[in-house]
Amino acid sequence: MLRFFIRRALLAVLTLFAISVSTFLLFFAVPANPVATMCGNRICPESTQKQITHDLGLDQPLITQYTEYMKGVFVGRTIGSGPTAKECPAPCLGYSFRTGQPVWDIIKNGLPVSMSIVIGAAVVWLTIGLVLGTAAALRRGGALDKFSVGFSLGGASMQIFVLGPILVAVFVYGLGWLPRPTYTSPLVNPLAWATGLILPWVTLGAINSALYTRLSRAQMLETLSEDYVRTARAKGLTRREVNYRHALRAAITPIVTIAGLDIGINLGGVVITETTFNLQGVGRYAVQAINDLNLPIVMATVLLAATFIVVANVVVDMLYATIDPRVKLS
């Protein structure tokens, strides 16, 4: 178990290092000048451009820029020199090229929004997916099963930016049951947090649940035809015991894996949902930063997303070893 962790941690560090280097290189490979963009292209005098370039450290060699950045993440650093120098304590992710805001603050603002959306939506998609998929498999060929197949197909072909505005139009403007989607910290007002995010949860959750319904149905049908389920029936167990203790228990394993990775991927930002509901999460920050050639934010959001995926992988492996005794962590 300990060896597993050490190995996984080392691997995670390596992965993140590789991702940070390639993000850095990719950014500078883009044939565009962030400084010119920042100070308004043609109307910007040469001397101002030079000053900005120097302040941002963009006149340094690439390798120095990279090591400075990494140093900042772990021990903090001073950005720029002279009167415009800024002290940036660890974890220093730099300052936004655009606004001069610390990137760490931007992440701190955006991450709770993205996390709230994803966790709430994951509850919705796992609940609908597992319940509907399992029920459909247990009544194969019945009305519910046919509904579940239609639901999966409909959900898979639906788009967040179509379903979202429809739900907003109906529940916010039509019926007036819900406020316009906003983010309120759950620590400040949990009720406002929930009512403000329920539409993003339902939208993202319903669309993702299509996949999970299909997956649970297929997994459940497969395990129901397993020999050990026949053994369970031959032992004289009740239908309920056979279906849940024996079949569902085995069917759920691959779903846990996929759900874990899915949640990890989504935590790095759910751009379409955030944009559709005008919520300022990390996904939107990332897209804006790419458009603005705002390197510090791009680096931070990419590394954040990568960290979530790496962590999700480790968590999934651990869960797998807990669920399936045949899997050994080593």
Place this chain on the structure above:
Amino acid sequence: MTTSPSSPASGPYLDVKDLRVRFSTEDGVVRAVDGVSFQLERGKTLGIVGESGSGKSVTSMSIMGLHNPKRTAMSGEIRVGGTDVLKLSEDKIRRLRGQAMAMIFQDPLSSLHPYYTIGRQIVEAYRVHHDVSKAKAQKRAIEMLDRVGIPQPQKRFEQYPHEFSGGMRQRAMIAMSLINDPDLLIADEPTTALDVTVQAQILDLLESLQKEFNSAIILITHDLGVVAQVADDVLVMYGGRAVEYGNAEQVLRAAQMPYTWGLLSSIPSVHGDSDADLVPIKGNPPSLINLPPGCSFHPRCRYAMLNGGPCDQEVPELLPVQGEVGHLVACHLPDQFRKDTYVNEIAQTGVAVVSEELA
């Protein structure tokens, strides 16, 4: 044991009469079992023999009531200890399963749940029929593991199926199926997935447990060697029908049906000429949706239509063989021709070795 069927003072414990099982599928109606009858007493073993798709497993699943009633049409009678299980509700037959009748399967690895310990699975089988504490059930389960010859049962109890060897797994399956002391045990190809050396151990174990528990055993197999070793009676099935039925001596040493001959001739023997011995049955088992007319074996039968008989038109009835009590055969060939053919052509093939063991 109020749920156990009251068994009649005498007569067979299991009495199957004219069992017919049909499944409706998209391709048509599958006649998986078509009018099969047999009896079995406590303490006796019936071997059901046939190729894949001959209806042997379907028959046993019908006895256990394991078919999906929505997709299966069953008729006839299956009396277990006097109760017709075909007429029982799902809840009532569930109470018999695992208690009055139990089953072990071909592949013990896939038949045991991979996520639960062996002990937990056996305890579950006991507690579903007995209202006892976990500790009591555990004690009983460990006793059973010990009884079926699993060393260190205390330690093995805590282990998962993947930590057992194939033979040990099948022993654990047997312990699980016998923990409620069932009167009927159905063993569906219990040794097929095991090493030959382990096969014999498992068969020995079944025999000794049968003596101890006095249960009736149905042994489903395609291996006539296994049948010769343990069966008292033998039922040969082909295309969902019974084609030969009698005691082991009759069916194995005086077989009357060309299909049985085919099975006997296709057993490899370590004696004699290795090239000459094996005579495989040509062709493939028939489709159960679209059985050949008449005797369903006739397209593969070397002797079909020899006497201009109605092999391709009439389904032969299962009739007594002249001069042999209890030996039934479904074949249009004349009695004397069959007897002569067996003696002249079949008796010397590989199975003679098996028959010596039997005697």
